[in-house]
Amino acid sequence: MTHTPQAEADFAPRDWKQHPPYLSPAYKSTLLRSPSKPLIPVKQSLLTRSGPVFGHDSLGELDSDLTKNGRVNGEPLGERIIVTGRVLDESGRPVPNTLLEIWQANATGRYVHRWDQHDAPLDPNFFGAGRCVTDDQGRYRFTSIKPGAYPWGNHHNAWRPAHIHFSLFGPAYLTRLVTQMYFPGDPLLPLDPIYNGIPEGARDLLISRFSIDVTEPVWALGYEFDIVLRGRNATPMEA
Ligand SMILES: [Fe+2]
Numbered sequence: 001m002t003h004t005p006q007a008e009a010d011f012a013p014r015d016w017k018q019h020p021p022y023l024s025p026a027y028k029s030t031l032l033r034s035p036s037k038p039l040i041p042v043k044q045s046l047l048t049r050s051g052p053v054f055g056h057d058s059l060g061e062l063d064s065d066l067t068k069n070g071r072v073n074g075e076p077l078g079e080r081i082i083v084t085g086r087v088l089d090e091s092g093r094p095v096p097n098t099l100l101e102i103w104q105a106n107a108t109g110r111y112v113h114r115w116d117q118h119d120a121p122l123d124p125n126f127f128g129a130g131r132c133v134t135d136d137q138g139r140y141r142f143t144s145i146k147p148g149a150y151p152w153g154n155h156h157n158a159w160r161p162a163h164i165h166f167s168l169f170g171p172a173y174l175t176r177l178v179t180q181m182y183f184p185g186d187p188l189l190p191l192d193p194i195y196n197g198i199p200e201g202a203r204d205l206l207i208s209r210f211s212i213d214v215t216e217p218v219w220a221l222g223y224e225f226d227i228v229l230r231g232r233n234a235t236p237m238e239a
Pocket of ligand 1: 160163
């Protein structure tokens with residue numbers, strides 16, 4: 001198959017000035033999981049662009065509201081937040097019809113997962129996962145609870161800053177990007193090996209902005225977080 005210039009641009013190689021390296025020794029799990037041999041590039045083909053796509057009609061009404069989609073017998077506990085932003089290409093053009101999935105700890109810093117044995121309470125009314133599809137302007141919006149910090153086994157007294165995990169699906173299942181969003185002013189950020197594993201000039205792109213315009217009176221604090229897919233301002237993505 002002959003690649004058109006557009007196709008070459010679509011599959012531009014990873015920019016290591018922007019994204020975290022596979023191996024970041026202070027982030028202990030990368031010692032085991034990073035490749036020890038040179039990578040073999042896999043040829044892209046139409047197959048990667050011809051899979052199923054996602055649309056608004058495949059979403060449930062409560063999918064983007066994490067304060068409602070896990071309710072059993074009441075409201076989840078914690079600080080209510082709205083997280084919104086746009087998915088943009090390198091020229092600032094909106095990227096519509098992108099499926100965003102998020103997952104996060106509850107307000108106490110505990111995930112609903114059998115591997116999470118952190119001694120902090122689960123919230124029976126908070127599941128911690130949601131999804132939505134970007135609109136014509138590339139915009140997404142979630143309502144949730146501010147996640148708590150949690151300890152992890154990376155090193156002595158290691159705590160993850162509050163964060164929300166994001167996954168983006170492009171036009172096919174193989175076009176997936178994964179990243180994490182942080183909150184402004186978090187004192188744990190400078191101590192976090194995952195955050196510090198991102199090239200210095202790019203890591204701040206993962207910190208959301210508090211927005212009084214997004215904040216809803218008597219309801220929830222608002223945060224904005226744009227995701228840029230390529231270029232100088234590309235949002236760092238996990239390998
Ligand atoms: Fe996490």
